[in-house]
Amino acid sequence: MTLASSAVLVSLHVKQWSARKLDRAASKEVCEAHSAHSSAGNFNKQLIRKMDLKPIQRVVNSARNYHYENTLPWDHDGADLLPSRHFVTYMAKITDYKAEFQKEVDKFIEHYPELLTSVMNDLSSLYNSDDYPSQEKLRTRFVMDVRVTPIPESGDFRVDLPAKESKKLQDELNQRLTDANQAAEKDLYMRLYTTLAKAVVVLKTPGKIFRNSLVLNIIELTNKIPDMNFNQSPELNQHAKDLSIIAKAIIIDGLREEDGKYREQIAGFMESELQNIEATFTAKWGAA
Numbered sequence: 001m002t003l004a005s006s007a008v009l010v011s012l013h014v015k016q017w018s019a020r021k022l023d024r025a026a027s028k029e030v031c032e033a034h035s036a037h038s039s040a041g042n043f044n045k046q047l048i049r050k051m052d053l054k055p056i057q058r059v060v061n062s063a064r065n066y067h068y069e070n071t072l073p074w075d076h077d078g079a080d081l082l083p084s085r086h087f088v089t090y091m092a093k094i095t096d097y098k099a100e101f102q103k104e105v106d107k108f109i110e111h112y113p114e115l116l117t118s119v120m121n122d123l124s125s126l127y128n129s130d131d132y133p134s135q136e137k138l139r140t141r142f143v144m145d146v147r148v149t150p151i152p153e154s155g156d157f158r159v160d161l162p163a164k165e166s167k168k169l170q171d172e173l174n175q176r177l178t179d180a181n182q183a184a185e186k187d188l189y190m191r192l193y194t195t196l197a198k199a200v201v202v203l204k205t206p207g208k209i210f211r212n213s214l215v216l217n218i219i220e221l222t223n224k225i226p227d228m229n230f231n232q233s234p235e236l237n238q239h240a241k242d243l244s245i246i247a248k249a250i251i252i253d254g255l256r257e258e259d260g261k262y263r264e265q266i267a268g269f270m271e272s273e274l275q276n277i278e279a280t281f282t283a284k285w286g287a288a
Contacts, residue, residue, distance in 0.1 A: 003081075003151055003177055003180060003181055003230055005084075006083065006084055006230055007072075007081045007082055007083050007084055007151060007230060008081075008082050008084065008087065008148055008149065008150060008151065009074060009079040009080070009081065009082070009148070009149045009150070009151055010067075010071060010079065010080060010082045010090070010146055010147065010148050011078040011079040011080070011146070011147045012063065012064060012067040012094070012144075012145075012146055013078075013143065013144070013145045013146070013147060014060055014063070014064070014143065014144050015141065015142065015143040015144075016053075016056065016057070016060065016141065016142055017053075017133075017138060017141035017142060019046065019047045019048040019053060020044050020045065020046060020047065021044065021045045021047055021131045022042055022043070022044050022045075023043050023044070023045050023126060026043040026045075026126060027041065027042045027043040030043055045123060045126055045131070046122075047119065047123075047131055047132065048115055048119055049115070049118070049119060049122065052108065052111075052115050053108070055104045055107070055108070056101065056104045056105060056108060056142070059097060059100050059101045059104055060101065060144070062097065063094065063097035063098075063101070063144065066093055066094070066097065067080070067094070068080075070082070070086055070090055070093075070224070070228075071090075072183075072184040072187050072188070072228060072230075073180075073183050073184065073187055074180055074183075074184075079147075079149070081151075081180065081184055081230070082148075083227050083228050083230070085227040086224075086227060086228070091146070094146050097144065098144050098145070101142075101144045102144075105139070105142045109135050109138055109139055112135055112138065113135075116132060151177075181230055181231055184228075184230050184231075185229070185230070185231050185233055185236065186281075186285065188225055188228060188229060188236060189236065189277065189280075189281050191221060192221060192222075192225070192236075192239060192240065192243070192277055193274065193277050193278065193281065195217055195218055195221055196218060196243065196270055196273065196274050196277065197274060198214070199214050199215070199218060199270055200267055200270045200271045200274055202214060203255065203263055203264075203266060203267035203270065204264075204267045204271070206260055206263075207260075210255075212252050215247055215250050215252055215255075218243060218244075218247040219244065219247045219248055221240075222240040222241070222243050222244035222247065223244065225237065225240035226240065235280050235284075236280075239273070239276065239277050239280065242273060242276075243270075243273050246266075246269050246270065246273065250266055
């Protein structure tokens with residue numbers, strides 16, 4: 001199965017109003033007050049209180065985290081690899097984020113006039129009504145969208161080029177696809193390694209407090225790997241399977257018992273699997 005038939009390219013496009021504005025007059029005043037050159041610094045006004053934009057930013061952060069956790073790197077500006085098996089689930093979740101994003105934007109714009117009233121006191125003489133877009137224009141400053149494109153294949157050239165140049169382009173694309181395959185597999189190994197390494201460090205530190213997500217994140221990742229493993233690397237799938245068995249059998253509350261014996265035992269299992277993953281990675285690509 002080729003990469004082009006097992007994945008698509010997706011880019012999460014987000015645009016937000018920065019709510020910041022360079023005040024040239026204030027910048028000049030500050031520089032002159034300190035006998036500094038005009039290029040020494042700038043004064044940027046915060047047009048709206050940060051707390052008023054936090055609900056929107058919270059949705060954006062969640063959407064971006066979901067996107068990065070469910071895609072793999074691709075050598076293309078702003079685009080990432082999404083396994084075809086995950087496409088429906090991914091699009092459904094992103095659609096939910098888009099709806100939540102729009103809901104928060106609508107609430108913000110609805111209350112925009114009263115927010116301006118409150119920020120007047122914060123800015124005092126620095127307040128300038130010309131800095132603020134209308135509610136209608138402001139709405140266009142907030143966008144969340146996903147762009148989906150197919151992955152190119154080396155036989156996709158449809159232009160009339162000399163045979164030598166056409167072959168060069170095809171060879172370059174083939175190399176790019178090969179590199180993308182390898183980068184995707186490496187990325188999965190590193191995600192598995194770093195997630196597991198964090199758990200090992202925490203569990204090997206007696207009394208260190210942790211959340212249930214320390215274990216649940218491992219389970220979630222190992223469940224995803226078989227579908228995200230484009231090369232169907234048997235070693236990677238086996239590591240995910242072995243770790244999944246360990247993680248799913250863990251009694252999380254048992255890790256918090258005072259004597260620490262169960263915690264130490266699980267940490268030992270995880271550390272052993274961590275070493276196995278590191279050994280496989282080193283054998284394939286050398287030390288990270």
